[in-house]
Amino acid sequence: MAQISLNEISKTFKVEERLEGKLGIIRGALVRKTKEIKALDSISFEINEGELVGYIGPNGAGKSTTVKVMSGILTPESGRCEIMGRTPWKDRLNHVSQIGVVFGQRSQLWWDVPVNDSFDLLKDIYDIPANRHKERLNQLVDTMNIGTLLKTPVRQLSLGQRMCCEVVAALLHNPKILFLDEPTIGLDAVSKLALREFLKNENKQNGVTMILTTHDMDDIEALCDRVMVIGHGKLLFNGKLDGLKRQFSPLRCIHAITENPIGETSIFGAVKIDVIDREWTVWFDPVKTPAHKIVAEMAEKLPLVDITIVERDIDEMIAAMYREMDL
C-alpha cells in the first residue's frame, strides 16, 4: 500500500471582495461580498515510501493547500487522505510526530536565541532520547556543515545558513516524510546546490519520502523522480519529468554555425530548420530520430565550425505548459 494516498480531496476558501464603484470601501464596511474559490478540486494521487516527488504549479494553484492538508493543519471538505494509515487531521498529534516540514517562507527556529537552543527545544517537543538526539544532530550537522553556526543567534544567520538549519530542524526527529515548501526560495547558487545534495542524500540513505513544492525547475530536475502538476485546484500531470518534457516540449534542437553562409538544405529527420546567415537551428523529435544521426548528417552536408545540442529550457517549457493549460 502506498505511504501517502489522497482520494478526491476538495477544499474551498471564501475570499472577501471589495465592492465595485467609488463607494466600494464604505459599502464594504457594511456589506461583505464573498467569493468561493476552489483551492483543491477533487485531487487524487499516491506516493510510495522513499519517493522524491516534485509538486509544481503556478502561484495560487493549490500547492500549499495540498501540503497543509497532508500535514494535518487543514481539514478538507470532502475526500479521503491516508498517510501511513492515518487521516492527518483526525489523528493530528500522532501524524505530525512522523512528519517534518520546511516552509521556505516561514521559520521554525527561535529568532533571538542560538540555533542550538532551538534544536534542544525540538528534542523535548518530539521527546527524543538524549543520546539519540546527539547522534542524529552530529550526523546532520556534519553533512550539512553547520557546526560553526550552532552558537549563533538565528537573527544573525544569512538566509542560506538559516535554511540549512531549518532543514536540520525538520529532520531531527527522524521523520518518515518530509514536506518542503519552496525550500530554495531566495538562496544563492552555492547554497542551493548544497541543499539539494543534502536532500538527495537524506532521501537515499534514510529513505525519507520527500514532497517538494517549488518554482525552481532546477530543483525538480536535480532531485525529483516524479512530478505532479497542479493548476486551478486540479491535478494536471502526474508522472516522470521526462514524460512531462515529451508531452509539452517534444522537439529538441541543435544549434550550428557554418564556415560561410549556405542556403537551406534538407536534413533527414529534421522537423523544422531556421537559417539566419551562418547560424542554423535544426528542430527534431528525439523519439523518432536520435540526435547523433542528425549531427552526422549535418556534419556531412555542412561546413561546420561549431555544433551544440541545446538543452531544453525547462522553465520555458513549464511556462508554455501553463499557457497551454490556461493556468
Place this chain on the structure above:
Amino acid sequence: MRRTLKAGLSLFRIRAIEGLQYRLAALSGATVSTFWALIEAVILVVFFKYGNNTAGSINGLNLSQGVSYIWLGELMVMLQIPGIDGDLMVKITSGDIGIELCRPLDLYWHWFSRSAAGKVNAFIIRGGMVIACGSALTLFGADHIGFGLPHSPVNFGLFLISVFSAFLFSTAYSMFVTAIRVGVAWGDGPMYLITVAGTVLSGGYLPLQLWPDSMQTFLRIQPFASYLDTPARLYIGSVTLKNGLLMLLLQVAWIAAFVFFGRMIMKHKLKAVVVQGG
C-alpha cells in the same frame, strides 16, 4: 502528559532566555511603572488627606495599605502586559500557526507555556525593579509613598501562593483571549478593550476597596479580582484570613473556568482554522 510537561518546561526556558536579552526594554518598562506608581501614590495621599474622611480609612483600607496596593499593582501589571502574547499574535496573523500545528503537542498547553514564560520574564525583571524602587522609598524615609511591609508572615505566605495563582489565572485568561483571536481577522482594537477592562476590574487603576460600597460584592466575585486584588489584599491584610482563603479558592475556580473555556474554544476554532498565506 509527561511529554507535554517536558516540552512546556523547555519552551518556558527558551522563552525566558529570549526575554532576558532585552535588558534595556526591561529597564525602561520599570522606569515607566515606577513613575506611574509614584503619581498614583501621590494622588492617593491627596485623596486621603484632603477628602471628607475622618475615619482614616475607606472600606477598611488605610493610606499606607492603599499605597502598598498601588505598588503591588505595578508589580502585577507585568503579568498582564501584553494581554495576548505578542509572538503568538504574530503567528496567528501571519499564518505561522501552521508550523505550530505541525508539532506533536496540544496547541493549548504549548501556547500556555509560551505565554506563561513571556509573562514571568517581565514579572521577575521589571517587577523586581519596581518593587525595589518602592521599597527604597520606604527605606529612605518617604514611607508615605513607598512600598510597605506585609501585614504578617502568614499574610505574606498566602500572598506568595496567591501571586502564583494570579500568574496562572492571567495566563489562562490570556489563552482564553488568544483562543478567541485564532482565526478571527479583527484588528487589535477589541483586544485592547478586553485587556483594559481586565486591568480596571482587577484594581490596577484604583484599589477595588475604594469603589462604591454597592459594587463591592460584585467586585469581589468577578474573575479579575483574582489577578491583583486578591494577592494585594492578602499582602496588606485588608481582609480576614478566613475570607482570604475563600478568595484563594475563588482564584483556583476562575483558573479552572478559563482553562476549560479556552481549551473548548481553541478546539472548536482549530477545526475550521484557516492558515493565512501561501
